[in-house]
Each structure stands twice: as structure tokens, then as C-alpha cells.
Amino acid sequence: DQQVKQNSPSLSVQEGRISILNCDYTNSMFDYFLWYKKYPAEGPTFLISISSIKDKNEDGRFTVFLNKSAKHLSLHIVPSQPGDSAVYFCAAKGSSNTGKLIFGQGTTLQVKP
Amino acid sequence: KAGVTQTPRYLIKTRGQQVTLSCSPISGHRSVSWYQQTPGQGLQFLFEYFSETQRNKGNFPGRFSGRQFSNSRSEMNVSTLELGDSALYLCASSLTGQSEAFFGQGTRLTVV
Numbered sequence: 001d002q003q004v005k006q007n008s009p010s011l012s013v014q015e016g017r018i019s020i021l022n023c024d025y026t027n028s029m030f031d032y033f034l035w036y037k038k039y040p041a042e043g044p045t046f047l048i049s050i051s052s053i054k055d056k057n058e059d060g061r062f063t064v065f066l067n068k069s070a071k072h073l074s075l076h077i078v079p080s081q082p083g084d085s086a087v088y089f090c091a092a093k094g095s096s097n098t099g100k101l102i103f104g105q106g107t108t109l110q111v112k113p
Numbered sequence: 114k115a116g117v118t119q120t121p122r123y124l125i126k127t128r129g130q131q132v133t134l135s136c137s138p139i140s141g142h143r144s145v146s147w148y149q150q151t152p153g154q155g156l157q158f159l160f161e162y163f164s165e166t167q168r169n170k171g172n173f174p175g176r177f178s179g180r181q182f183s184n185s186r187s188e189m190n191v192s193t194l195e196l197g198d199s200a201l202y203l204c205a206s207s208l209t210g211q212s213e214a215f216f217g218q219g220t221r222l223t224v225v
Contacts, residue, residue, distance in 0.1 A: 099146045
């Protein structure tokens with residue numbers, strides 16, 4: 001049962017344009033969401049997070065939007081840079097007192113110069 | 114502040130052997146979680162330790178076990194290795210488990 005889904009395996013954008021990565025979830029008990037960036041053979045790097053009590057969180061070029069009614073979140077990267085090329089994972093955490101993260105399958109972003 | 118440190122980075126083991134992986138969390142972090150990443154299954158949660166107690170466990174067989182020491186360092190052990198255990202094993206630490214988790218570089222385990 002895939003509770004967190006990233007339906008687009010890959011995305012290609014031009015440098016300077018906006019990258020939009022999407023994530024859907026099924027469990028309404030999730031109350032905290034995170035985005036990670038990952039290069040091959042390395043650990044994920046934390047990018048940005050959002051609590052379920054908010055609908056937007058911004059940090060520099062990265063903005064995460066949460067639509068609870070649609071059980072959907074998205075990560076916007078503006079402007080996209082070639083160094084942003086990596087695999088992006090969204091992850092969700094339940095409301096219980098736990099560090100357990102449930103990850104989506106990831107989206108490979110390629111930013112072309 | 115030093116990040117999450119995992120040792121060793123690479124490991125090759127034979128089927129049937131056992132292996133122990135180590136994780137040193139960020140100083141002050143008390144929650145340590147372990148994940149397995151494989152091409153087919155993605156990133157899957159193994160278990161979480163908090164204050165030396167296992168707080169949560171993923172859907173993995175009993176061959177996978179772990180522990181946490183009083184200094185929050187953690188180890189995970191896999192016994193009777195199978196070819197399918199070949200994966201990148203990742204450790205993540207957070208202050209209490211309720212905030213952001215920061216990952217180490219991972220240990221690449223190859224079972225032959």
C-alpha cells in the first residue's frame with residue numbers, strides 16, 4: 001500500500017524556469033511533510049518541510065504548498081539551476097510521536113543549461 | 114556541528130554471514146532511524162530508536178535488528194544475509210523524532 005506517491009518518475013526543465021514536483025498521499029493522519037534531495041550513493045539532504053496546519057512554506061528558492069483537502073503537496077523551485085538536478089523525495093510523518101518517515105518513490109529532476 | 118556519520122561506507126559480505134552497521138547522530142539528537150534503499154522498493158523504514166528504546170519498527174524480518182547506546186549512537190545488525198539484502202542503508206537523526214531528520218551518507222552493502 002503506497003501511502004505516499006510521486007507519480008512522475010522524471011521531470012526536465014530549462015535553467016531559470018520553475019520546477020514543480022508533485023506528491024500525493026492517502027493517509028489523512030499524516031501531519032508533517034518533508035522534501036529531500038538525493039544524489040546517487042549519498043544520503044538524502046533535507047530541503048524544506050511543512051506542517052499540516054500550514055498551506056505554504058518558503059525557504060529561498062524552495063516553496064512547498066500543501067492542499068489537505070486534495071491530500072496533495074508540491075515543491076516549487078524558482079529559478080531552477082543545473083545543480084538542482086537530482087532525485088527529489090517527498091516524505092510524510094504521522095501524528096504519533098515517532099520519527100518514522102514514509103517516502104514516495106522519488107522524481108528525477110534534470111535542469112538543462 | 115558534525116553531521117550524521119555512518120560506518121563503514123561500503124561493505125561486501127557473503128550469503129549467510131551477518132553484518133553490523135554503525136551510525137553516530139548529530140550531537141544532541143536523541144532519535145535515530147534506519148532506512149533501506151533498493152531500486153525496486155525505494156526508501157523503506159526499518160526502525161527508530163529514542164533514548165535507547167525501539168520506538169517504531171517497519172515491516173522487515175527479525176533478521177534485522179538494532180540498538181541504541183546511551184550516547185545516542187546506534188547500530189543495526191542483519192543476520193543470515195540474503196542476496197536481497199544488498200542495498201544502501203541509511204541512518205537519520207533528529208532531535209526528538211518530531212522534527213526534521215538529517216541523513217548520513219549511507220552504507221552500501223553488497224551480498225554475494
